[in-house]
Amino acid sequence: MEVLIWGTGNMARLHSARLARRTDVTITAVISRRGGGEPLPGASDARILAGPEELETLPHRPDLAVICLPSDLHRSAAEALMGRVPHILCEKPAALSLEDAIAMADRAEQTGTTLSVAQVLRSWDVYEALSHRLTAGRERLHTLTLWRRQPRPDWSDGGWLADPKRSGGVLFDLAIHDVDYVVSLFGPPERVEASEGPGGESVTLFLRYPTFCAVLYASWCLPSGFASGLEAGVEAAFTDELIRFDSRLSSDRWRRYTPQGMEEECFPTWDPYGRQIDTLLEELRGGRSPGRLDIRTVLPALAVCQQAEQLISG
Numbered sequence: 001m002e003v004l005i006w007g008t009g010n011m012a013r014l015h016s017a018r019l020a021r022r023t024d025v026t027i028t029a030v031i032s033r034r035g036g037g038e039p040l041p042g043a044s045d046a047r048i049l050a051g052p053e054e055l056e057t058l059p060h061r062p063d064l065a066v067i068c069l070p071s072d073l074h075r076s077a078a079e080a081l082m083g084r085v086p087h088i089l090c091e092k093p094a095a096l097s098l099e100d101a102i103a104m105a106d107r108a109e110q111t112g113t114t115l116s117v118a119q120v121l122r123s124w125d126v127y128e129a130l131s132h133r134l135t136a137g138r139e140r141l142h143t144l145t146l147w148r149r150q151p152r153p154d155w156s157d158g159g160w161l162a163d164p165k166r167s168g169g170v171l172f173d174l175a176i177h178d179v180d181y182v183v184s185l186f187g188p189p190e191r192v193e194a195s196e197g198p199g200g201e202s203v204t205l206f207l208r209y210p211t212f213c214a215v216l217y218a219s220w221c222l223p224s225g226f227a228s229g230l231e232a233g234v235e236a237a238f239t240d241e242l243i244r245f246d247s248r249l250s251s252d253r254w255r256r257y258t259p260q261g262m263e264e265e266c267f268p269t270w271d272p273y274g275r276q277i278d279t280l281l282e283e284l285r286g287g288r289s290p291g292r293l294d295i296r297t298v299l300p301a302l303a304v305c306q307q308a309e310q311l312i313s314g
Contacts, residue, residue, distance in 0.1 A: 001281065002060055004085060005040060006031040006052075006077055007068030009157055011091050015066050015118075016040035018274040025281070029058055052080040064284070067091060070160040071167050075100045082111040087284050089116045093176050094295050096168045098302045105295045116280055116293035119180045119301075123279065124272040126245050126254060129265075130234060131185055133243065138186070140239040144214040146178040150230040152201065152220040162220075164200065171203050171305055171312075175218035177232075179308075180301035182207055182214045184292075188300050189214070194308035197221070205308050 003019055005012050005027060012030075019025045020042020027043040031051060039046070047058060055061070065085040067077050075095050081088055088108075094117045095101040108115035121127045134141065153161035153173070160166040167173045183189070189207035196203050202219035222231075233246040234254075245254040253266040276293070283291055 001025050001063045001285070002028045004029045004031065004055070004062035004065040004081075005043065005046075005068065006065060006081075008032050008034075008037060008040060009068060010155070012066070012068035013040055014273055015068060015089075015277065016043050018271070018277045019066075021274065022278075022281070028060070028062060029055070052077075052084060055084050061085065063087060064089065064281075070156075071096055071172065072165065075104050078104050078115060079107055082107055082113045082115075086112070087114045087116075087290075089118055089280060089293070090295075091118050092120075092180075092298070093117075093168060093172045093305075094298050094302065096172055098299065098306050101295065101299055101302050105299070108295065114284065114290050115295045116290040117295050117298045118276060119177070119184075119293070119298055120272045120276055121177050121181045122184065122292055123270070123276040125267045125270040125275075126252065127181060127234070129267055130236065130243065130245065130254065131181075134185055134236060137238055139211065141212045141236060142239065143212060143235075143237045144182065145217075145235045145237075146181070146214070146233070147217045147219075148174050148178055148230070148232045149217075149219040149222050150174070151222045151224045154224070168305075169200055169203075170218050170220050171309055174220070175203055175205065175216055175308075176301060176305055178216045178218070179205065179207075179304050180298060182216070183301045183304055184297065186214075188304065192304055192307045192311065194311045196312045203308070203312070205304075207304065 001024060003025055005016055016027055019027060027046050029047045029049055030043055031049045062085050064087045065081050067090040069077055071093055074090050078088055078090055186209055189209055191208040193206040201221050205216040207214040231248050235244045242257040243254055253264050256263050256265060280290055280293055
């Protein structure tokens with residue numbers, strides 16, 4: 001399979017490194033407006049293109065394109081590739097508005113393009129294992145709390161991540177992971193409540209369902225240079241047990257508390273980004289749709305984020 005990567009930043013390097021591990025994948029081209037620079041992992045022999053119009057100069061059409069650009073460019077980039085590349089994987093968020101994401105999904109259908117979105121929590125084994133416990137024990141669930149914190153993202157090219165107009169801010173760049181996780185399990189909530197911290201550096205959401213409430217907190221308030229970079233966790237409070245996952249303690253286990261005491265449950269150490277790529281390629285090779293990565297599966301989470309944004313802005 002021949003792959004095109006559009007972008008040269010951190011996420012482009014992450015995806016290219018995972019693709020380079022596969023013996024059945026070749027990164028044949030990279031779109032970089034600036035050209036040159038240090039090659040992406042596994043892409044030292046790739047052609048550097050100035051834009052999607054130069055795809056016509058390649059000897060073969062790429063099978064898959066991976067879009068790793070600032071979030072405000074996702075729609076225009078995806079639509080520029082549709083009709084030129086049969087399969088597209090776009091970094092999250094799909095777009096900065098529900099309307100743009102719907103337009104992308106509609107255009108993909110019109111052009112016969114499969115359009116996937118990289119919501120990586122869906123491929124993280126701890127979160128996936130917890131999802132089975134949550135759905136099976138939904139009637140016993142009282143509160144679901146999720147948190148995600150990191151230093152202010154000032155490392156991106158030109159500082160675009162820290163610019164809400166380009167990244168969607170902490171809500172669309174960070175909180176959307178946990179919003180997507182909850183909404184993909186339980187569907188749209190009955191009611192959304194949202195508040196923003198000083199300077200827009202943090203956001204708290206309450207997603208209220210008939211029998212429980214999901215509380216989500218996302219923040220860029222950790223001190224610069226914080227040792228772990230990003231920390232995340234989940235706490236599920238059931239009638240008769242509490243399950244807690246905290247990345248500060250471990251990335252491959254959770255703790256389960258019951259009246260009998262505490263026990264740990266461990267899981268295989270998966271690379272969620274590698275697993276995400278592997279799952280997508282297996283589906284595409286089998287002639288199947290991208291399944292749980294299909295863009296239409298992320299629309300409900302975008303709708304919740306957009307509603308929260310409107311509540312915060314008043």
